[in-house]
Amino acid sequence: MRLPRRSFLRKAAVAALGFTIIPRHVLGRGFVPPSETLNHVIVGCGGISAMHSEPRMTGKNRIIGICDVDAQRMQAKLERIKTAGGGTPMLAGDFREVIALPDADVVHVCTPPHWHGVIAAMAARRGKAVWCEKPLTRTIGEGIALSRVVQQTGVPFRVNTWFRLNRTNYYGVGPAREIKRVVASGVLGGPLTVRLAPVGGIQWKVNLWTGKPDLKPEPVPAHLNWDMYCGPSPLIPYHPHRCHGSFRGYWNFDQGGLGDMGQHFLDPVQYFLGKDNESPVTVECDAPPQDAMACGVWKTVTMTYKDGTRIILESELAERNPESPFLQGPNGKLFAGMRCNRPELLAKAAEYPLPEYQEDDFDLCAREKRPFGYGVSEAFRSSTLVNLAALSVRLGRQLTFKSDSFVGDDQANQLASPALRGNWAL
Secondary structure, three states: OOOOHHHHHHHHHHHHHHHHOOOHHHHOOOOOOHHHOEEEEEEOOOOOHHHHHHHHOOOOEEEEEEEOOEHHHHHHHHHHHHHOOOOOOEEEOOHHHHHOOOOOOEEEEOOOHHHHHHHHHHHHHOOOEEEEOOOOOOOHHHHHHHHHHHHHHOOOEEEOOOOOOOOOEOOOOOEHHHHHHHHHHOOOOOOOEEEEOOOOOOOOOOOOOOOOOOOOOOOOOOOEOHHHHHOOOOOOOOOHHHOHHHHHHEOOOOOHHHHHHHHHHHHHHHHHHOOOOOOOOEEEEEOOOOOOOEOOOOOEEEEEOOOOOEEEEEOOOOOOOOOOOOEEEOOEEEEHHHEEOOHHHHHHHOOOOOOOOOOOOHHHHHHHOOOOOOOHHHHHHHHHHHHHHHHHHHHOOOEEEEOOEEOOOHHHHHHHOOOOOOOOOO
16 A cells, blocks of 8 residues: 555654664663764874873774874884774874864874974864873974964863872872962962972983984885974984984984973973963073084073072982972972971961862863863963973073063074974964
8 A cells, every 4th residue: 555645754754763763772881872982093103102092992982093104103003902992093194184084083192292383283273172292392483383273273282291280299299289279378488499309200311311413324214204204393314313212312303301301390380380371581501512403411400480480400410409398488498298397387378278170181171172171371381491491401501581582592582483394384
């Protein structure tokens, strides 16, 4: 019997509804619908990328694309993802291919720092949430440009450092929020001096991350795209010590131990001091002359703010004083373990409220498209601390910094904002 058209459409609609609404348990335990899946792409497959990829291979997360200029490293990452049951992501030697994937929600920038600005800015312009490795950028100029892009696009953004967040213990000194409360209470007086010396977990690794001057060029391995590795930085002759695990020792790509650990150590200090919206006005160092290409060692760096607040960095080569406090003001001193030479000051500080909670789940922020606990503006300021220290060491002199540029120092300004190679831009 032939059905009237209206009856047919009604029965077809009911049948279609029956096919589209299926109880989750019918699909099997652990099934996550696509609407609840967060899709990630990993740019850079070196050691640090494991911190980004390992927790996101299954469940409500999926890695849909990976990229590296070294085909061997990329293949090793692929095998790790497949072994973990994470499927088979797209492979690319050019990051632009993976960040262009329409289903990508989060772009993880796990490259050396000279690539951070370009990749993060391009991802942000495509509307992707960005999880960028530290330091934010290799130069101050790139940091300014990247901050502008992220603020204009409004995408969720974070740098991979977390020591300012909530209950995190800052390298044995104490919980971040409690240190912040001590400073904000004013019990130590001011101006304050913070000293980051090799005690507890603070190690600047100046000997580990020094480069080697006058290296003789070697043939580029077939599995490595060296031109793309150098990317927006000048193209220099290949040598295995200039890339992968030892790239931090070369100014083209990073800033030695300062680039490696600086934002971990300095971002929380900036937060403690309430300096998220300003930079020091002077920076000076005690360091031997530096090679033009290879990062060298240094002893101390001192950065001073307009109000007299100081941050002193002491490397493993500086004279040791185990009794030097972490934080010192006119009224007292704070040491590791939240020990104070005047305990009554800590009791007084405890009468003040703790700072507000900061959102520390970036995957949640990416899902809900809302800001992370600290954003690109704070990250830019703490990355600038790293850049300032590195420039003073590199040039071997005191620098005066105002309105995000150096006063009366063309060479410092050129190094702080060099032209990018070729057609690369932020």
